[in-house]
Structure formats: C-alpha cells, structure tokens
Amino acid sequence: MTKLEGPALQAALAQLPAWTFDAERHAIRRALRFADFNAAFGFMTRAALEAERRDHHPEWFNVYNRVDILFSTHDAGGLTERDIAFARWVDATAPAMGAIDERNR
Numbered sequence: 001m002t003k004l005e006g007p008a009l010q011a012a013l014a015q016l017p018a019w020t021f022d023a024e025r026h027a028i029r030r031a032l033r034f035a036d037f038n039a040a041f042g043f044m045t046r047a048a049l050e051a052e053r054r055d056h057h058p059e060w061f062n063v064y065n066r067v068d069i070l071f072s073t074h075d076a077g078g079l080t081e082r083d084i085a086f087a088r089w090v091d092a093t094a095p096a097m098g099a100i101d102e103r104n105r
C-alpha cells in the first residue's frame with residue numbers, strides 16, 4: 001500500500017473534512033465525544049471488530065465519553081487508502097451512534 005503524497009493526499013483529505021492532518025505523524029486525527037462511557041465504548045467495540053476485519057488498527061485514546069482517533073499505516077510510514085477507507089467508516093458510523101466532534105463542544 002502506497003503512502004499518499006502530493007495531489008493524491010490533498011484529494012483524500014478533501015473528502016474527510018472532519019479529520020485533521022498531522023504532518024509530523026503523516027496521519028489523520030478525529031476527536032469524538034459521546035453521551036457517556038457506555039456509548040463511547042460501544043462505538044470502540046464496533047470499531048475494534050471492524051479493525052480486525054480490515055486488519056487495520058487505530059491508535060486511539062479514551063477517557064469517559066471521549067474517543068480520540070489517529071489513523072496511519074504503520075507499515076507504510078504514513079497515510080494510505082486503508083486509513084482513508086477506515087476514516088470513511090468512522091464518518092458513517094460514529095454520528096449514528098450519537099458522536100459529535102469534540103471541537104464543537
């Protein structure tokens with residue numbers, strides 16, 4: 001899987017307005033907030049099963065109702081289409097489970 005660079009990277013990021021690009025990590029981040037720990041962990045459980053299915057795993061951090069997600073393809077040293085695809089899954093799944101973006105608080 002090729003690391004996304006240049007115009008291909010810009011085009012991919014343009015499809016993911018809810019995510020921020022971390023240039024240092026060559027990764028994307030999204031900070032979610034749920035109603036409570038149960039809702040946050042429910043999302044994480046679904047995401048964990050999805051990660052296993054994809055063989056593609058997030059770096060993430062959870063405290064109570066917050067889930068901070070970072071996607072990067074470790075084997076490629078940066079962002080690939082696999083991260084973009086999983087980010088789209090998060091975008092389709094998290095709002096339906098009550099998530100809102102942490103910065104909108």
Ligand SMILES: C[C@H](O)[C@H](O)[C@H]1CNC2=NC(N)=NC(=O)C2=N1
Pocket residue numbers: 055056057058071072073074075076
């Ligand atoms: C052996 C195994 O398939 C690899 O280590 C996979 C597992 N999950 C992974 N997840 C992520 N985010 N990046 C990887 O490079 C990666 N590699």
